[in-house]
Amino acid sequence: DARLMSHQRSDNANPDPNTCLGVFGLSLYTTERDLREVFSRYGPLAGVNVVYDQRTGRSRGFAFVYYERIDDAKEAMERANGMELDGRRIRVDYSITKRPHTPTPGIYMGRPTHNGGGGSSSSSGGGGRRRDSYNDRGYDRYDRYDEYDYRYSRRRSPSPYYSRYRSRSRSRSYSPRRY
DNA sequence: GTTGAGCGTT
Numbered sequence: 284d285a286r287l288m289s290h291q292r293s294d295n296a297n298p299d300p301n302t303c304l305g306v307f308g309l310s311l312y313t314t315e316r317d318l319r320e321v322f323s324r325y326g327p328l329a330g331v332n333v334v335y336d337q338r339t340g341r342s343r344g345f346a347f348v349y350y351e352r353i354d355d356a357k358e359a360m361e362r363a364n365g366m367e368l369d370g371r372r373i374r375v376d377y378s379i380t381k382r383p384h385t386p387t388p389g390i391y392m393g394r395p396t397h398n399g400g401g402g403s404s405s406s407s408g409g410g411g412r413r414r415d416s417y418n419d420r421g422y423d424r425y426d427r428y429d430e431y432d433y434r435y436s437r438r439r440s441p442s443p444y445y446s447r448y449r450s451r452s453r454s455r456s457y458s459p460r461r462y
Numbered sequence: 463g464t465t466g467a468g469c470g471t472t
Contacts, residue, residue, distance in 0.1 A: 295469085305468090305469055305470090307466095308467085308468085334471075335472060343470085380469050380470060383471055
C-alpha cells in the first residue's frame, strides 16, 4: 500500500513537534529547578512540571518542560535527549499530551440551558458540540472546563466525621487548668 | 536516598 508511506502520522512513537517536551527516566531526586537549569540553555522556558505521585508525593521520574518557542523545544529535544542527569540517562521527546488532565468534576458537564425565550427546547442537549480533531489527539479538553459552571460543583455540607474530629481535637487543645 | 517503564497534580 503506497499510501502508508505517503505521509507520516504522529503517534506515540513520533509525536509532532511541540513546545511541550516530555522528559523521562529522571532520577527521583531531580527537581524542577534542576530541569530549569538544564533546559533553559536552549531557550526561555514557559514552565517545568515534574510529575509527582499523588500518594507518596515523590517524583514519578518524569517531567514536562514547556518552551515558548518551538524551535527551542526542537533544539532541546535533540541536544538533551540521552544526556545524563543525576546519574540517569534521560529521554526527551515531544509530549503527546499537553496538559495535566483537569480533575474530573464528577458531575453534570453540560451547560444549564437557560432559554430566556422559553419556547420548546428541542435539541439542546445532545450531540451538537463536537469540536474538531483537537480532542482526539490528546490536546486540551481543558477549555471545555473553562466554560463550566462551578455552581454545580459546590460540595455539600462537610461530613459529620469532620466536625466530630474537629470538636474532639478542639476540646483536647484546651488544656485543663490546674490550681 | 532501591531499582526504572513511563505522558501528567500537589
